Amino acid sequence: MNLHSFSAAFLVADVVKVFNPQSPQARAIFDLAIVVIVVMVVIFAVVVGIVMYALLGFPRWREGERDPEQVEGNNTIEIVWTAIPLAIVTILFVLSARTMGISDPPPPPKPDIVVIGHQWWWEARYTNSGAIVANEIHIPVGKAVALRLDSVDVLHEFWVPELARKLTTVPGHPNHLWIQADKPATYLGFCTEFCGTQHAWMHFLLVAEPQEEFQKWEQAQLAPAPPPASENAQKGLALFEQMTCVNCHAIKGTIASATFGPDLTHFASRKQLGAGIVANTPENLRRWLHDPQQVKIGAKMPNFKFTDEQVTQLADYIETLK
Ligand code: CUA
Numbered sequence: 001m002n003l004h005s006f007s008a009a010f011l012v013a014d015v016v017k018v019f020n021p022q023s024p025q026a027r028a029i030f031d032l033a034i035v036v037i038v039v040m041v042v043i044f045a046v047v048v049g050i051v052m053y054a055l056l057g058f059p060r061w062r063e064g065e066r067d068p069e070q071v072e073g074n075n076t077i078e079i080v081w082t083a084i085p086l087a088i089v090t091i092l093f094v095l096s097a098r099t100m101g102i103s104d105p106p107p108p109p110k111p112d113i114v115v116i117g118h119q120w121w122w123e124a125r126y127t128n129s130g131a132i133v134a135n136e137i138h139i140p141v142g143k144a145v146a147l148r149l150d151s152v153d154v155l156h157e158f159w160v161p162e163l164a165r166k167l168t169t170v171p172g173h174p175n176h177l178w179i180q181a182d183k184p185a186t187y188l189g190f191c192t193e194f195c196g197t198q199h200a201w202m203h204f205l206l207v208a209e210p211q212e213e214f215q216k217w218e219q220a221q222l223a224p225a226p227p228p229a230s231e232n233a234q235k236g237l238a239l240f241e242q243m244t245c246v247n248c249h250a251i252k253g254t255i256a257s258a259t260f261g262p263d264l265t266h267f268a269s270r271k272q273l274g275a276g277i278v279a280n281t282p283e284n285l286r287r288w289l290h291d292p293q294q295v296k297i298g299a300k301m302p303n304f305k306f307t308d309e310q311v312t313q314l315a316d317y318i319e320t321l322k
Helices: 003-018 024-057 075-103 211-222 231-242 282-290 308-318
Strands: 113-118 121-126 132-134 136-140 145-151 156-159 167-169 175-179 185-191 204-209
Touching: 024 075, 113 136, 113 156, 113 167, 132 136, 136 211, 145 156, 145 167, 167 175, 204 211, 231 308, 282 308
Parallel strands: 113 145, 136 204
Antiparallel strands: 113 121, 121 132, 145 175, 156 167, 156 185, 185 204
């Protein structure tokens, strides 16, 4: 499958997912959408019906025929065609306001997770535990989780079609979103506001799991990185600390603590690499280390022109960061 048909497949999948709500918030939006669609279909049918009736029933005005009966200034007609649209708009307004109340109640004073949009990946900071992860956000199932959405660079938009509405991340202006999942599953999330070269590859996984598993995962994410086990991995860590890797990335338990790029402390526990562009496999990691630009054109990580040996050492180390 080439990249184009791959993206097109994702696009179709997005649209379908909107019709598969998996949370009270998404269901409220879905129910409203159905009402709106039905109203619009009825209006469409009435308008097209009248146009067809006029076209087919009165095919042509001929010379010498009388003008049709004029209705200008007819109060009854004026009132009816003002009142009907007004009633429709009022009903839709009330239903929309009610849906907003369900899908978007006021935020708590402190969010559960701060989600930060970066060009082109997502960072998530768990406010209670202090865990910091990238591109894979876990939540406990069946619980409304309060998110605060931030951005460090441009406008992004956070969207998990099956779970909640879309919301823009605005630099310097935090937004709030409730997210909840009824069933344990892995949901695909997207950036849906054009944000530069790799906007299309700013995916994330939202993993909803039972409370116990979630807590286990969160605890595991808090642990510092294990010391390198093999000689190669040791060299990999030394390389990581000597090269400019530490200017962008953090690995808890080492000197690396920068937050410009994704936190790598538990890199190997994630399913995807490069915000979803490839699966997180040792082979893809090697490709990435050889030249990130070959994997994700425009990514903020430059080609460091590592030798094969250096790539092996780095990969051997990073692969141990479970
Ligand atoms: Cu971030 Cu589009």
